[in-house]
Amino acid sequence: MATGNLASVVVAVDGSEESMSALRWALDNLRLRPDGELLVLHVQPPPNIAAGLNPAPIPFGGPSGVEVPAFTQAIEAHQRRITQAILDHALKICSDKNAEVKTEVVVGEPKEKICEVADNRKADLLVMGCRAIGPLKRMFLGSVSNYCINHVGCPVVVIKGT
Incomplete structure (x- = not known):
């Protein structure tokens, strides 16, 4: 396999x-230096974002007896399972292509x-990647890839969906 001049590639x-x-695409088309690293990055939204909640107190209780900490713990456990499934899928793709990668999970926006x-x-x-959403949806929902193109300090390759 040919080597390239990339030392660090992040794939979100x-x-x-x-x-x-x-x-x-990254595994098929990019070549790293012998000491280079490809990082598979997953960003896990904070529990309040994942649940569609704002950080304000949630009035629970009543007959169900569900308390906010239990609710938050359930959301966090669910997110961990989702994150693990995402990483497992990504690592299977890498394994199928005999690629060694590192993974990282961070929590936030x-x-x-x-x-x-x-x-x-x-x-x-x-x-x-980038979902093929129309300009109207993009205007209201925003675009992670568009934000990254305009704010990150390195070149960005966006693989557009169909």
């Missing part, structure tokens, strides 16, 4: 087929954390 995965396509990790690692390249 979120479990979507687009992000897994981006990982496959995905667009900000992806940029932070790429910058902290002094990545030569960030690779990510």
Whole structure:
């Protein structure tokens, strides 16, 4: 296998087929230096974001007896299972291509954390997928890839979904 001049590549995965396509693209098309590293990064949203809640107190109790800490713990446990499934899927793709990668999971707002990790690692390249959403949805929902293109300190390759 030919070697390249990339020392550090970060591939952001979120479990979507687009992000897994981006990982496959990186494995098929990029060549690292012999001492280079490909990092598969997953950003896990904080529990309040994952549950669609704001950090304000939630009035629980009553007949169900569910307390907020139990609710938060259940969400966190569910997120850990989802994160593990995403990493397992990504690592299977890497294994099928005989690629050695490192993985990292961080908690926070995905667009900000992806940029932070790429910058902290002094990545030569960030690779990510992008859902094919229309301009109206993108205007209201925002775009993680668009944010990263404009805020990260390295080149970004976006593998667009269909």
